[in-house]
Amino acid sequence: DAGVTQSPTHLIKTRGQHVTLRCSPISGHKSVSWYQQVLGQGPQFIFQYYEKEERGRGNFPDRFSARQFPNYSSELNVNALLLGDSALYLCASSRDSGKEKLFFGSGTQLSVL
Amino acid sequence: KQEVTQIPAALSVPEGENLVLNCSFTDSAIYNLQWFRQDPGKGLTSLLLIQSSQREQTSGRLNASLDKSSGRSTLYIAASQPGDSATYLCAVTDAGNNRKLIWGLGTSLAVNP
Numbered sequence: 001d002a003g004v005t006q007s008p009t010h011l012i013k014t015r016g017q018h019v020t021l022r023c024s025p026i027s028g029h030k031s032v033s034w035y036q037q038v039l040g041q042g043p044q045f046i047f048q049y050y051e052k053e054e055r056g057r058g059n060f061p062d063r064f065s066a067r068q069f070p071n072y073s074s075e076l077n078v079n080a081l082l083l084g085d086s087a088l089y090l091c092a093s094s095r096d097s098g099k100e101k102l103f104f105g106s107g108t109q110l111s112v113l
Numbered sequence: 114k115q116e117v118t119q120i121p122a123a124l125s126v127p128e129g130e131n132l133v134l135n136c137s138f139t140d141s142a143i144y145n146l147q148w149f150r151q152d153p154g155k156g157l158t159s160l161l162l163i164q165s166s167q168r169e170q171t172s173g174r175l176n177a178s179l180d181k182s183s184g185r186s187t188l189y190i191a192a193s194q195p196g197d198s199a200t201y202l203c204a205v206t207d208a209g210n211n212r213k214l215i216w217g218l219g220t221s222l223a224v225n226p
Contacts, residue, residue, distance in 0.1 A: 004156075033214075042117075042202055042216030043157070056213050090156055102147065102214070104157040 002026070004093050004105035012111045013081050021076040021108045025093030031055075032074040033102070034066055035090040043090055049074055050096070078110075086112045115140040119203055119217035126193055127225050134188040134220045136203030141181050144206040148177050148188050151200045151219070160201075161188070165208075193224045 005024045013019050025032050031050040035043035045058040049068035063079045072093075078085055088109050092102040116139045126132055136146070145164045149157040161170045161177040163186070169178040176189040190197060200221045204214040 006156075035214075040218075042204075042218050043214070044216075045213040048213060058213060088154070092157075101159050101162045102157075103159065104149075106156040109154070 004091055004103050006089075006091050006105035006108050008108060009106065010109045010111075012113060014113050015081055015083060017081050017112075019078050019081060019110060021078075021089050021091075021110075022073065023076070023091030023093075023105060024073045025091075026103055029093035029095050029103070030072055031094045031096060032068055032072065033092045033094075034074070034076045035092065036060075037088045037090055037107070039087075046076065081112045083112050086110055115143075115205065115207055115215045117203060117205055117215050117217040119201075119220050121220055122218065123221040123223075125223040125225065128193060128195060130193050130224075131189070131191050132193055132222075134190070134201050134203075134222070136186040136188070136217055138184045138186075138205050138215070140207075141184055142208040143181065144208050146177075146179055146186050146203065146205045147214070148175075148186075149202045149204065151202060153200075157202065190222075193222075195224050195226050197224050198222055 007022045033048040034046040037043040047066040048056040052068045066076045068074045088107045090107045091105045094100045118137045120135045147162045148160045163179040174191040179186045200219040202219040203217045
């Protein structure tokens with residue numbers, strides 16, 4: 001069985017650009033969450049989607065948005081990139097919306113220059 | 114506001130030692146607590162999930178306990194091996210509507226041959 005897959009694995013952008021990160025959950029999982037992890041820090045919650053609806057949002061500016069598709073895959077979009085957006089972006093999936101074990105992808109390493 | 118603290122921040126031990134990693138949280142209103150492992154530049158691997166009604170979970174050489182009333186969890190690693198070297202993160206699932214994970218900063222473990 002395939003695990004959580006994220007693409008791309010690495011990305012280099014310049015300030016002001018836009019980026020789209022993609023995530024495919026484990027088959028049968030309906031919940032997808034996005035986290036930002038800055039080097040040396042724990043992950044910070046960005047969004048959670050369950051059955052294509054937003055179930056939670058962290059303390060991130062409106063430049064960050066996400067959506068979940070009918071096949072439960074998800075995209076995270078970041079507009080007007082800042083240097084401080086450089087981080088590892090992690091996607092996690094689970095069967096339900098919060099009580100079960102989370103399975104993480106390997107992440108997308110975003111560098112903003 | 115839920116806060117998660119992990120002690121120690123870093124740990125270096127010789128191979129074969131039994132060791133304990135500590136996690137504390139400020140608000141006992143949680144759904145569950147999870148322990149994760151993260152290798153450098155990689156995503157997270159869920160090790161153990163303890164529901165709020167449970168006291169402990171075991172997987173191989175790993176044992177995690179939960180004392181919700183005192184806001185503490187420990188991860189016990191028996192007979193440590195060099196392959197156990199990684200960062201270990203503790204996260205609680207907030208019992209509010211968000212159900213987001215609140216993370217500690219992790220314990221960086223080095224097991225020396």
